[in-house]
Amino acid sequence: MSPALETVLAKAGLQVSPDEFLALVTDAARRLAPPHPEPATYFTPDQQAALTDVGLDLSPAGPSDAKPRTRTVVAHAVLRDSALTVNEAARQLQVDTSRIRHRLGVGRLVGWKDRGSWRLPAWQFAGTGVLPGLETVLAEIPSDQPALVVAAFMTTLQEDLPVDGKPATPRDWLLAGGDPRRVATLASMLGTPA
Numbered sequence: 001m002s003p004a005l006e007t008v009l010a011k012a013g014l015q016v017s018p019d020e021f022l023a024l025v026t027d028a029a030r031r032l033a034p035p036h037p038e039p040a041t042y043f044t045p046d047q048q049a050a051l052t053d054v055g056l057d058l059s060p061a062g063p064s065d066a067k068p069r070t071r072t073v074v075a076h077a078v079l080r081d082s083a084l085t086v087n088e089a090a091r092q093l094q095v096d097t098s099r100i101r102h103r104l105g106v107g108r109l110v111g112w113k114d115r116g117s118w119r120l121p122a123w124q125f126a127g128t129g130v131l132p133g134l135e136t137v138l139a140e141i142p143s144d145q146p147a148l149v150v151a152a153f154m155t156t157l158q159e160d161l162p163v164d165g166k167p168a169t170p171r172d173w174l175l176a177g178g179d180p181r182r183v184a185t186l187a188s189m190l191g192t193p194a
Contacts, residue, residue, distance in 0.1 A: 016081055024077045044144075046191040051149055072148075079151050083111070083119035094128055108135050112147050121147060123154045123171050131171060133180025140184040142191050153190060160186060 005018040014021065048058055089109070090097045103109040104118060109130065111120040124131050131137075141150055154170045161173040161182060168176065170183040 012078070014078065014081055021077070021081065024081055025073060046193065047144065047146070047149075049191065049193040075148060075152070079121060079148055080114065080119060082122045083114075084122060084125070086118050086120070089120050089125070092125055092128060093130070107138055110138055110141075110147070110150065121151050123151055126175060131174050132177070133174045133183065136180035137170070137174070137184045137187050140188040142188070145190045149190060150187075153187060158186060 005021070009016060009018060009021055016024070051058055084092065086097050086100045089100045093100070100109065100120070101118070104111050104120075109120055110124060111118045113119075124134055126132070157167040157169055158173070159167050161168045161170060161178060163173060163176045163178070168178075170186065173183060174180060
């Protein structure tokens with residue numbers, strides 16, 4: 001296996017072997033999209049606008065242009081691979097697994113079911129706690145927004161959230177002590193046409 005891929009995975013903090021990562025990508029590619037998808041047809045107009053706003057390319061792909069499909073498949077694979085299980089989240093937060101399930105149920109954590117088990121995106125955790133202001137932000141995210149859209153929003157630089165004079169991601173803004181209501185206001189517009 002390529003030492004370069006091992007290095008990239010290690011730098012990204014993904015605790016998976018190159019073979020496992022490639023298997024995840026292959027599986028995601030098989031499950032997520034046909035070979036020549038019309039990505040926009042899978043989403044409502046509001047969802048299309050939200051996905052486009054966070055940088056996903058929804059233009060039709062042909063045999064000679066696999067990049068949009070590849071980027072989306074890789075983004076899904078990374079989101080899934082970096083997500084925590086209920087047990088991992090409970091260990092990180094130093095609580096019982098029932099507390100994690102309760103927080104998922106009342107919207108204090110976000111996650112999705114994958115083959116019958118919860119997966120919780122890593123972006124919402126910080127050390128042995130959750131991201132400061134997380135509940136405020138989650139309360140404003142429209143319920144129809146896919147996990148990949150929310151993850152992309154939380155990890156994409158936003159001009160409206162400067163830290164030290166430079167655009168910051170919503171996650172970095174919150175970690176720097178920024179007002180969660182500003183992130184919540186931006187998050188509430190996910191899926192809204194610009």
